[in-house]
Amino acid sequence: MDWTLFAELAVNGALSGLMYSLVAMGIVLIYKSSSVPNLAQGALTMLSAYIVLAIAGALKAPLWLAIPLAMAVMFGIGMGIERVALRRLAGRPIIMILMMTLGLDIFVRAATMTLWGGTARPLPLGISDAPLFLGPLLLNRAYVVGALVALVLFAVFFFFFRTRRGIVLRAIADDYTASWSVGISVERGVALSWAMSSVVATAAGVLWGSIQGVDQSLSQLLLKGIAVAVLGGMDSVGGAILAGILLGVIENTASGFLDPLVGGGSRDLVVAAILVLTILVRPHGLFGREDIERI
Amino acid sequence: MSDAAPSLLSINNVEVIYDHVSLAIKGVSIEVPRGGMVGLLGANGAGKSTLLKSVSGLLKTERGEVTRGEVRFDGRNIDALTPQERVELGIVHVLEGRRVFEHLTPDENLVAASAVRGGRADMLRNRERVYGYFPRLHERRTAQAGYLSGGEQQMLAIGRALMTQPRLLMLDEPSLGLAPFLVAEIFEIIRRINREEQLSVLLVEQNAIAALEVVSHGYLIENGRIVMHDSSEAMKKNPDIQEFYLGGGAARDFHGIKHYRRRKRWLT
């Protein structure tokens, strides 16, 4: 076995895995603050990338300006989703809310298709294509940047969930009715979680868009995001980071060895297998909270 | 109904309907005087929790609605207010079955409930006050609330409600599943808070004997109607109450045994 190749696959897998963590983190933020599994996170990621391009195009703004503007727009979109789609469902069975997020996913994908068509657009961040050398290993610079962004966001949210506001959001996720009973504005908390998640989606959308171009396929990051979020435990930000690394390494190394044998295309298979296995073997993931039930 | 200042809480002829069809409360009137401690007694399904929800505004989340009558707090009709606005006015509802934030610590439970009032310094002072009433909670302040004992959870639920700095504390069956000595301890603390802070209390109970020890007045609700209203002394002597107590108090001991089971969660 070629150990340099293996190490290179593993390290680049870890880096791209951290970029999956960006998508997963958006899912975790919402789940941790309102116990809603958001199936629209991939679509929101794609939408944010289109919005960056639209702002850059319409205002002739440079990307460093268009990106924060898009984040502001996405923040508003996140709040709007709560107001329009979710508020009336608060307290309803989770299956209804889940279907609503699925509807949202379909809606956003259809809307972006209508508005911007199906051709891929470039989103050049100006990150050099030249590999970065780490000893004998070649690293993809774009992945390095994405991994760093993921780690910074992890630190931010790690502390956020220990602040007063963060604690309130976790309380909402635990029990809507009890939250109402002590005067917590559940609606505002849920809106905030969607807004934060939409901003994180923008980070993910820009980074992934710069790597693979902006088109409908960005929304398929949902699969990786869900797999990482579930593996990490759905409500653990740190879990999303570690699970991202783990999944990235397994995906990249396994497909690196499988692809030549089966003629390519084994990546999604590996990811799907990890998702299915996690749910079967350890449904609360590596770091998720378990329900406490008294009998 | 005295000529003096109006009661802190008056429920006037309230009717509550769930799902547009099922009539749970049929014209109930209750008064809680300022600084008073009033009991609401009744069997399973009588409508006690429903009545508290009509005051705290939590009916809406269960597709229930006040269809007749009105709830007045401090002389003001509050029927149109959200639950949050009612908490800001000083109404707090300790839910049946404790309902602590299980994945948060007691510290965090108390912080979460302080969201509506004041700055950080206020919150910390308030929290120390709660721990002063419930020293046992203080010992377990960094444990996960879901693993506290039933009594500790009930204390936490009450303490969490106190963090909103209420003027009216509504307790829904705080004795549920607790050993008698714990019930006595908790009721004693509630009475102390009532005396020391002039906090008005509406205590819902099936455990009539324990409740009548601490309240000054009681109401008895049956099938969504008030069928008796008297001083606690008079109610204690009432043969119907004695029978009701004996009938209702027996079969609940199994609640006191606690076990934990872990359920894999979000898929269920």
Ligand SMILES: Nc1ncnc2c1ncn2[C@@H]1O[C@H](COP(=O)(O)OP(=O)(O)OP(=O)(O)O)[C@@H](O)[C@H]1O
């Ligand atoms: N969410 C709901 N939807 C429909 N009906 C309800 C709902 N909640 C309560 N009811 C009905 O309203 C009536 C009163 O219920 P409530 O919970 O107020 O009784 P309770 O006196 O609190 O009983 P318990 O001592 O068992 O808690 C019951 O007939 C109950 O079936």
Ligand SMILES: [Mg+2]
């Ligand atoms: Mg009840």
